[in-house]
Amino acid sequence: MSGSATSSEPQKVDPSQPGGVTVDTNPGGTALPSPVPEANAALPAHLDRLADRARGYVEAASSANTRKAYASDWKHFTAWCRRQNLTPLPPDPQVVGLYITACASGAATADRKPNSVTTIERRLSSLSWNYAQRGTPLDRKDRHVATVLAGIRNTHAAPPRQKEAVLPEDLIAMLETLDRGTLRGLRDRAMLLVGFAGGLRRSEIVGLDLGRDQTEDGRGWIEILDKGLLVILRGKTGWREVEIGRGSSDTTCPVVAIETWIKFARIAKGPLFRRVRGQGKDVGPDRLNDREVARLVKKAALAAGVRGDLSEGDRAEKFSGHSLRAGLASSAEVDERYVQKQLGHASAEMTRKYQRRRDRFRVNLTKASGL
Incomplete structure (x- = not known):
């Protein structure tokens, strides 16, 4: 295992890397590495514009949220190493193994709070991506x-904590x-209805x-049809x-809500939902x-008294943006394959994880087997 301290030198070009790939010699920084040579690398000047375009494609390879998580x-990892x-x-697998052990035991941060298995798996995926971009795969x-990760899964894995589904009546x-007489109210109505109806x-x-x-x-756009x-x-x-089809009444129709928001917000082009x-x-x-x-989902659910049998703190924990998605999956009385298509799931099994109130025993194999 290597035991030297982290270098504090600025980022530079390593001529030993193919094409002069940028190497982050300040690995504690938050800037993401790029497999594309910087403009000052040993490239012919006439390729600078192509390199700029390639860096743009590298950015487009993942979402802003994904890059932020990476x-x-x-x-987090480099701070622990320091x-x-x-x-x-x-990359040293033994160092990474000790790091995920620290994450699982709560020794990776000052608050001594252990990370969940899901968080540890995400951190490990992030490290793999970062190392790969630096040309040094883990x-x-x-x-x-x-083996350490397998042990962490066996010891600490727990069933996922699912968010509460927002059902139609909710x-x-x-x-x-929401106040229909305000711009914010019109916008929030449109977001809730489109988020629910579209899953x-x-x-x-x-x-x-x-x-x-x-x-x-x-990440996409809308087209309003008849x-x-x-x-x-x-x-x-x-x-x-x-x-997203039209609703049975204007008050619950996602299309009407979108049309109303666009009209009063006077949006002609660009982002649909704005400040x-x-x-x-x-x-x-x-x-x-x-x-x-x-x-918005948390605030509106609390204001509407959804799951009023729970304390306010528990209710706030149970609702999130995913509650709209789970709500559609749980309440749409149609063939499961249509719900799967709407949610964009690759498998029916994933769709079933979103269905909070489906009939789990509709197919009774016990009786079907003759018992």
Whole structure:
């Protein structure tokens, strides 16, 4: 195991790397590495523009939230290495094994709070990505990593804590808490209804633009048709279309809610859901952060008294942006394959994890076997 202290030198080009790839010699920094040579690398001048374009494609390979998570996890790992007088580069499976052990035992941070197995797996994936981008892959199959991780899973793995599903009756009550006479109220109604009816993730909701190719950071756009709303989304596995039909009444129709928001917010182009400013009288140009969706769901659920049998603290923990997605999966009385398509799941098993009140014993194999 290596035991030298982390270097504090700035980032530089390592001529030993193919093409002069940028190497982060300040591994505690938050800047993400790039496999593309910097402009000052040993490249012919006429390739500078191509290198700039390649760096743009590297950025586009993952979402902003993913890149932020990669940077945060790398910073967490390098800070732990610094405290232990270890170096994070080059990758040492024994060091990584000790790190995930510290995460599982609560010794990786000052608050002594153990990380969940899910968080540890995410941190390990982030380290693998960071090391790969630096041209020094981490061997996750090495016994110091693989065996330790298997032991952590066997010891600490627990069933996932699912968020509460927002059911139709809950959603209607939540909509009633929003002021239809304000821009913020109109926007929030549209977000709740589209998020529920489309089974959308919170990042997908705020990532929508009014039309195609209108912003660089958009994750999709909408098309309003006679029979409903077509949502075109860019996901991890490519593009997909989500069809949102019109509701049985204007008050619960996601299409009407979108049309009303667009009209009164006077949005002609760009991000669909934006910040309301000027004491609620003006709509700004900036796209909403996806955390606003989670805050909206929590706030509206509390105001509507959803799950009033629980304490306010427990209720706040149970609702998030995913509650809308789980609500559609749990309440749509249609063939499961249609729900799977709407949610964009690759398997029916994943869709079933979102169904909070499905009939689990509809198929009784005990009786079917003759018992």
